[in-house]
Amino acid sequence: MSWPAGRGGVGIAGVGTALPGDPVDNAALSRRLGIAPEWVEAFIGTRTRHFAVDLEGGAVRWALEDLCADAADRALADAGADPDDVAFIVVATATPDALMPTTAALVADRLGIDQVPVYQLQSGCSGSVQALALAGALLAGGSREKRGQKPVGLVVGGDVCSKHLDLRQDFRELPATQLVNYVLFGDGAGAVALTRAPEAARARLVRAEHWLSGLGRAPGQRVEWFGQADRHSDRPAVVEDYKSVESLVPVMAREVLDWLLDALDWPAASLGHVLPPQLSGRMTERITRGLRQGLEWEEVSCVAETGNNGNALVFHQLERLLPRLAAGDRAVGIAIESSKWIKAGFAVEATG
Missing domain, CATH: 3.40.47.10 (Thiolase/Chalcone synthase)
Structure with missing residues (x-):
């Protein structure tokens, strides 16, 4: 959507x-x-x-x-x-x-x-x-x-x-x-x-985008649902292909950032803050280095303290972002889902 x-x-x-x-x-x-x-x-x-x-x-x-x-x-x-x-x-x-x-x-x-x-x-x-x-x-x-x-x-x-x-x-x-x-x-x-x-309001949500990017790719994560018939299955409840996550997520994050900036006609230098994907402390550090490319925006992260708590992460980042915004400040948030590889991003701009 x-x-x-x-x-x-x-x-x-x-x-x-x-x-x-x-x-x-x-x-x-x-x-x-x-x-x-x-x-x-x-x-x-x-x-x-x-x-x-x-x-x-x-x-x-x-x-x-x-x-x-x-x-x-x-x-x-x-x-x-x-x-x-x-x-x-x-x-x-x-x-x-x-x-x-x-x-x-x-x-x-x-x-x-x-x-x-x-x-x-x-x-x-x-x-x-x-x-x-x-x-x-x-x-x-x-x-x-x-x-x-x-x-x-x-x-x-x-x-x-x-x-x-x-x-x-x-x-x-x-x-x-x-x-x-x-x-x-x-x-x-x-x-x-x-x-x-x-x-x-304190800020405005300018745009929110997401799209499937997993055609032909094996899922990077699978979370099972066990019913009454298969609850004693030997399948693990959660499986994570961490190697695929390490290789694909930084690339996808870069694609989301570039796409949003182009769609919004925002120069990269106009960004004050970036909310990178929150996979783990180490992965977030790596992704942020790849996104920065010499720019001076401030990273807004929480995963090293909260752990990867899935759908909660974006809101924990926003809670940290809003007090830092001055009038006219711009921020971009990025989320990558490895289950079947969904890319997502949003843009926020501070109001006066």
């Missing part, structure tokens, strides 16, 4: 995020998994992450619904909006609590929101940009709203990746392709409140 927002775009009125529990550092992870913290630092480069499950006992302590509702509530508060102002909700996730009911519907219920459209997009790291594109199109096209309501589009992204991981096994026997999932990922959620009035 392509969403060119025109001159005005839509306003980013508020942002909110949520992380479960205390940060888990590499030393704690090392004690639990029996792997060297030096290996995690050298290979992954992520210092901390947050888990919705108890690392010792494996009990689930937070559901995705909990985190998404918390982040959405904070975004509305940041925007000075009430649940009654929400005209629609879009939730992006790769790890819903259940296939039905949708997490989007559960979040709406938790917030006391009724009689509005709710959408859920099933996607990985690019899902939040897909949700922004859908929300922008709904606002620009005139979404249905109640009389007297301030039209607010609530966009939420989150993932609880840890529930797919088996903490009862001998991690010393795991191949690197599976072990990486225990140190790479974290859990979390984020949200933004969008409005039709960018001039009254």
Whole structure:
């Protein structure tokens, strides 16, 4: 889906995020998994992450619904909006609590929101940009709203990746392709409140784009869903082709940045900030070096502290970006999903 927002775009009125529990550092992870913290630092480069499950006992302590509702509530508060102002909700996730009911519907219920459209997009790291594109199109096209309501589009992204991981096994026997999932990922959620009035918002979302780029390519990541018939399958719940990710994501990120700058007619030198793909601490460093090419923009990253929490990442980056923006500042965000290779990007410009 392509969403060119025109001159005005839509306003980013508020942002909110949520992380479960205390940060888990590499030393704690090392004690639990029996792997060297030096290996995690050298290979992954992520210092901390947050888990919705108890690392010792494996009990689930937070559901995705909990985190998404918390982040959405904070975004509305940041925007000075009430649940009654929400005209629609879009939730992006790769790890819903259940296939039905949708997490989007559960979040709406938790917030006391009724009689509005709710959408859920099933996607990985690019899902939040897909949700922004859908929300922008709904606002620009005139979404249905109640009389007297301030039209607010609530966009939420989150993932609880840890529930797919088996903490009862001998991690010393795991191949690197599976072990990486225990140190790479974290859990979390984020949200933004969008409005039709960018001039009254903290910044404006100018454009959001995403497109499939996986024709003929094997998936770089697969997350299984086990039903009653195949729940005892020997298939691992999560498989990551990290070598393919290392080779393809930096190239795709560069393509997204070049495409957006060209489509917006923005000179590269006019960028003040770039929000690079948040795969891991090490991969983000590598991608950023490839994107920079002598330019002086500021990197906005969070993955070294939050872990790769999927659809939450874009909103955690936006939360860090907005306080740094001065009037007229420009920023570009990039997300690459390795499951079937989806490229996504968005552009933000500060208002006066």
